[in-house]
Structure formats: C-alpha cells, structure tokens
Amino acid sequence: DAGVIQSPRHEVTEMGQEVTLRCKPISGHNSLFWYRQTMMRGLELLIYFNNNVPIDDSGMPEDRFSAKMPNASFSTLKIQPSEPRDSAVYFCASSPHLGQPQHFGDGTRLSIL
C-alpha cells in the first residue's frame, strides 16, 4: 500500500519566490490535513479538507499561504511570496473518515534563504 506521498522532499529557495508543495493522499481517504513543524512551535495544523472541500483554514498563518484540493488524489500548499520565517518541515496527512487516525507523509523540508 502506498502511503501519503509528498513532493518535493527538500526545497531551498530565495525569499520572495513562490513555493508549491504537493501531496497525494492514500487512496480512499476522505480527509486531508496540512501541518507545519518547527522547533519553536512544534506541530501546527494549517488547514483541513473533507471530501476535497476546505473545512477549517484557521491555522493558515497569513494570506501568503493558500491550499487547494482539486480532486481526491491531489492537494497543494502554496506560499507566495515566501519569507525566511516560513522555513519548516511541512507535513501532509490523510485519514479515512473523521476521527480516524491520520497517516502522515514524510514531509517537505523547506528552507527560505
């Protein structure tokens, strides 16, 4: 069984550039989550989708962040323009239904110079 697949695994870019992170959830999972992990703040939920619809984006830090889920098998998290303080590991997770345990991808390590 393929797990949650994230790309790229690593991204290094200069501040001001647009960054797009990608996620393919586990087939059949209805819920998709984007998290950010930093040393200072730990794991933070950014946004959550259910059946491709954004349900709660209250964790998205600023308007520079946006997320889409055009279909059940693909989601993107975009940062434009990027800033050094956006440097973190970004995780995507999916779960079969509400309340079911979430399965995490291996993350994208983002460095903004």
Next chain:
Amino acid sequence: AQSVTQLDSQVPVFEEAPVELRCNYSSSVSVYLFWYVQYPNQGLQLLLKYLSGSTLVKGINGFEAEFNKSQTSFHLRKPSVHISDTAEYFCAVSDVGGSNYKLTFGKGTLLTVNP
C-alpha cells in the same frame, strides 16, 4: 480548547531498560488520545490510539499506554527498549464529536536509547 503537555522533552535510557513517556491533557469534553512516533527525516507514524473501551491500549513495537481519566493522563510505556526505539514521540488529543478531526499535539519527547 484542548492542550497536551509532554512533561519531558528528552528521556535517555539504556538498552533493555523500561521506559515511561508522560503525557497529560486538558479538555472540556471527552477525548480520543494518540501516540505517534517520528524517526529522523520521516513523518509521524501511529503507535497506538485510545478511542473507547479498555483503558490499557497496546500498540506496535511493544508499546502500551494507559488512559487515566481522573488524572487526565495517557502515559506511554515499554518494558524493555531497543536501540531502534530512538525517536521522537508525540502525544495527541482530539475531541469526541464536533470538530474531532483536529489533532492537538504535544511538543514531543525525544527518547534516546543508549547501548
């Protein structure tokens, strides 16, 4: 609002020793509880979960945890650890019903198993 406190940021132990990683939570409603493990450069992997029923929950890799409602705790234990158990461990909580999709994570406990 929920919160999770992992009382120890780092726990060093010797191989084959027992270990307990502590987790306390606060919530105004009933909760689901989880422990996840994160190996270096990897995502989080579910170790075990408490949804209902028996308060002693067994998970993968020989870990178990006990839900104590009166003490609002969900401590993780293993009777004998291996070098390969070295990783960061996260306790997480979500509300039963309502917005129960939302996991609130603790800050993590780094378990280091030394030979």
